[in-house]
Amino acid sequence: MTPDWIAVDWGTTRLRVWAMQGSQALQSRHSDKGMGGLPRDGFEPALLELIHDWLPAQGRMPVIACGMVGARTGWAEAEYRATPCTPLDPLRATRPDVGDARLDVRILPGLSQAAPPDVMRGEETQIAGYLALDPGFDGTLCLPGTHCKWVRITQGRVTGFQTFMTGEIFSLISRQSVLRLSMAGAVSDVAAAALGAADAMADPHAAMRGLFALRAGSLLDGLAPAQAAGRLSGLLIGTELGAARDFWHNHKTIIIGAPELAALYQVPMQAAGADVTRMDGGQLVLSGLTAARTALQEIS
């Protein structure tokens, strides 16, 4: 079986490709050649390195990509489509110049919101993937990670979204601030995280007040690193949950992400009475890229 198109998820730190036949993945590969480390002329070689033996001897191979590859400092800038809108419009993809004539590359647009200002690149394709599975969904999708996206969906459209930097802030504080001395590399204790999240949901000042107390707690009371890391994680996530309450309060919510991280969001939300489930979204980006491929074929 030979591929008839290639799907590409190209983020800041990672490149992942699939050889596709219709909606079926024949093979997948990945490298650490994320957008963040590549000069403009480094994108085509990084892609060819992974897919060269999937290309035909002659003719052109459709390649559909999403993510930070479309950023201003990426391969070629893809536009931001203004919400409210559907998550996907492959006709508005950007087509970078290529040296290898066998490549027919399209980079899908991201989404933007005017007020409050916000943007996404890549998550819109996961959202499209989710809606391909559940087209009638009305509610909120939560996509935690380095930057967590909260997304309101109504009638197949993204009607509003908000980005929180919680994951990146946790990483900076736990690894580089003075608190690193109290949690060095420890895996977050889940119970301490839940308690920290509950405290921060009850009092939005709890995180600011509670950070240095983790350092002092380890100096004075021997607070264990896993407890300190868990509480830090919970304080930050709980503050986010408080700030994002309008997204999940009285709206059916699905958390899409790796199980451990998704649970850190789900547990305190359930304790607060939210209607919230979670799913591992590992395949959603491929479903979204496949939806884009299908849409392009239906048009042509």
Place this chain on the structure above:
Amino acid sequence: MTPDWIAVDWGTTRLRVWAMQGSQALQSRHSDKGMGGLPRDGFEPALLELIHDWLPAQGRMPVIACGMVGARTGWAEAEYRATPCTPLDPLRATRPDVGDARLDVRILPGLSQAAPPDVMRGEETQIAGYLALDPGFDGTLCLPGTHCKWVRITQGRVTGFQTFMTGEIFSLISRQSVLRLSMAGAVSDVAAAALGAADAMADPHAAMRGLFALRAGSLLDGLAPAQAAGRLSGLLIGTELGAARDFWHNHKTIIIGAPELAALYQVPMQAAGADVTRMDGGQLVLSGLTAARTALQEIS
């Protein structure tokens, strides 16, 4: 004139020494040999490098030090005195072992608080320095910096304090998170900082909600780096001011610190009706060390 004692302010990143005669500073020197970069056997050489020509041919030179030099990973661990207590008790100083017999070194204790857990090392000496100038002070001292200390003073005693990591968090987010791309090295715009602080004092969720909006604002609306940096600074300081309200609301407050930073705290506090003044605390640590020297002489 020859010194009769030596004052030492030894923090994480910097070492500063004064040749003293009574309460008069004859000369001062400094180096970047802060506690953070020194192994245990590196402290005495780092000190001697700055003061060797101030030492007598024979006899011992009193050296009184404060700050992170007394941390567990410093020269010798100085105790934490439990609050409520006076800021200073030089009789409980730690005396590290020294190789050079001319050195008679005392490291002043820090302060601790059991609940919520908190600690300080060095600021207690600045506080003592302030109280030497204004012994009857009843109110709050605010010492902004990498870690900001809020300190309640009653009848010459520290009755409670709280540490906020605002300065360190600002530094990490502005230099290392994705927001660095929107504020690279810019000096914070003062008006944007004041507005951000007011927003965060009015809504404790404003900071969490407003961080990524700075990145999106620069991508979508051309938000200027100085505006973005100012607003980030203001959002974080305003959140701290909201969390620390019990310290300054209805308490006379003095902000002790460099003028630009102190103003970022003072302006939004004044807008909220606080009784707040500020002073540049550059000499307070020396006043505190001098008070310790005087106390030791009165006892002996």
